[in-house]
Amino acid sequence: MSDEGSVGLNGRVLYTGIERCPVCGRDTLHVMEILYNDPVFGDLILYSNQCDNCGYRRTDIQYLNSRGPSRITYEVRDEEDVYRTYIFRSKNAKVFSPELGFEINPGPEAEAMITTMEGLLLRLLDVADSMEVLNEGDDAVVSKLREFKNRVRDALKGRFKFTVIIEDPTGNSTLKPPQGRENNLHIEPLNQG
């Protein structure tokens, strides 16, 4: 995940080592635990496992100041929000935007991600590209995907305002807005009825 390397936050490596891979059984699993300290949002640990031999990969995030099940809402209004907002999403979280029209659901195969808003938007474009190829010939689906991609491209330029909502029943996700915009962030308890 190249996104992780590009996150401009100060991380401290707590542990790094080679362990036995749970899938292929060889001692080729790179294990890393990185602690991120943030004055506003507190401490996060990123767990990252990757096997050189079979490609098995697992990442997760633990938010040490978790407030319990939470819904995080942030409105992306301009380029600064796109390029300087960081998203920490645990594998249990749902991420969606009604205005952009996407939804990333948790599941057994879901992975945690640490990314900028830009990184998330670029990933959505990639997914839409793949879906366009898979749905070639289905004009209705393809035209919807193209409309979606146009909205995402506008959003990347800060020309399309949208809300990002992260719902995490474990409370292990968070979002870090650009400096000075912390008041635009809304975190409320997630009602799990």
Ligand SMILES: [Zn+2]
């Ligand atoms: Zn392996």
